[in-house]
Amino acid sequence: GAVVSQHPSRVICKSGTSVKIECRSLDFQATTMFWYRQFPKQSLMLMATSNEGSKATYEQGVEKDKFLINHASLTLSTLTVTSAHPEDSSFYICSAPRGQGWETQYFGPGTRLLVL
């Protein structure tokens, strides 16, 4: 069964509003989680690494003030898209590493964001 959940699965919002997406590890602790963005027919692009108890690490070109990440507990990371605009419309997916060596990534089901 799913080991990483994500909520909401789909959100439609008006331009200028903020949207919060939650990512939860269901039966294991995840000190690290990753946030990806995927545009249609493209690969997953890493946005940031979420670290429990410390600041997130953002990839080059990703605005940290626009994409706020909070890893408040060992099972929850949140991504807030602030002042969303139509160009932020995308599929946002989180993942958490688990298992020997922590290399196996388990993905959440994704959140489809549409900004009107």
Next chain:
Amino acid sequence: GENVEQHPSTLSVQEGDSAVIKCTYSDSASNYFPWYKQELGKRPQLIIDIRSNVGEKKDQRIAVTLNKTAKHFSLHITETQPEDSAVYFCAATLSGSARQLTFGSGTQLTVLP
């Protein structure tokens, strides 16, 4: 940092035929190479992985081969079925440090009935 290239971008095969997808990576330190299958609008699902201490791994109809010297790894699907149609991503990372995966650009596989 790591860079992963994947080919082809699209692949169509007849049902029952084999499909091969190839990837190359740039960072010789990478030692873990998973393959993910993603159906439209869904999460990527891990289908097979290989670590750098082995050259080949097989799981029923799917297999992965790794050539560390050439920094190549490939996914092989035999006896393809229509339900194998999806986008397949290869990835590379360094095990043991919860480092992020670097993904290839994806291959849209279509299995024609």
